[in-house]
């Protein structure tokens with residue numbers, strides 16, 4: 089039996105920056121992944137953030153459409169695309185919720201950063217990337233800084 093291994097390539101510092109923002113926020117945060125897809129590899133060149141969300145709660149987050157389309161237009165100018173997104177799960181596992189699954193387009197990647205408070209009140213985080221057509225999470229590979 090063989091199965092497809094999906095891979096996400098991103099700079100460690102780019103991911104660390106998302107992680108820091110996720111840990112600081114009590115609400116979900118969401119950023120879009122700008123890059124390109126090559127075979128089964130998602131290459132993330134840039135993570136796009138917004139200054140203001142349309143919806144922002146501990147369980148839900150949404151961008152204003154106009155901000156999303158601005159990121160998309162900027163990506164396409166550089167011959168790149170929005171290849172997925174990454175959002176946080178405050179006090180919840182780094183797996184796709186039903187809404188995440190339904191909201192992820194086939195061929196896109198869905199990054200989830202779980203943020204946990206430990207008894208000593210340190211924040212721990214765990215990031216996993218998922219695609220819709222695989223039960224396994226994607227392999228993560230750090231790009232050279």
Ligand SMILES: [Zn+2]
Pocket residue numbers: 175176177184185188200
């Ligand atoms: Zn989610």
